[in-house]
Amino acid sequence: MGDCRPLGFLVGLPFALVAVVLAVVGAIIWVLGTVLSCLCPCCICCAALANFAMSLIKLPFKVISWFTDQIPC
Template sequence: MHCRPLGFLIGLPFALIAFVLSVVGGLLFVIGSVLTCFCPWCYCYAGMANFVVHLIQLPIEVIRWFIGRIPC
């Protein structure tokens, strides 16, 4: 990956928003894990866990998307 500081700087505010969402996703993952221990036959928690993992990875995806869109 090439160094593109302009793409990084433009994407930084969006990555910070995505970071907040990833923290919320982390909290939901912990809550879902605890609920799965009490109620393992509920399959809705598995879908929620997949969504939360995507939220946790969101800041990195946002920065990579912006860096890829801005030419040097």
């Protein structure tokens, strides 16, 4: 029948807005981790920090997808 789940989008919107704020924080952490790993390549924890920040940046898309999948058509 297709993707006719507008209710899931509306219910998930407040949570997605919180996730967008976390994504901005993740972007800042990613930039700092990238700069630190370029300055001192021996710090492996900076690379792990940058990977964690990338998961924060992808969070809004995961939240909206999860909410739209939970609402039946």
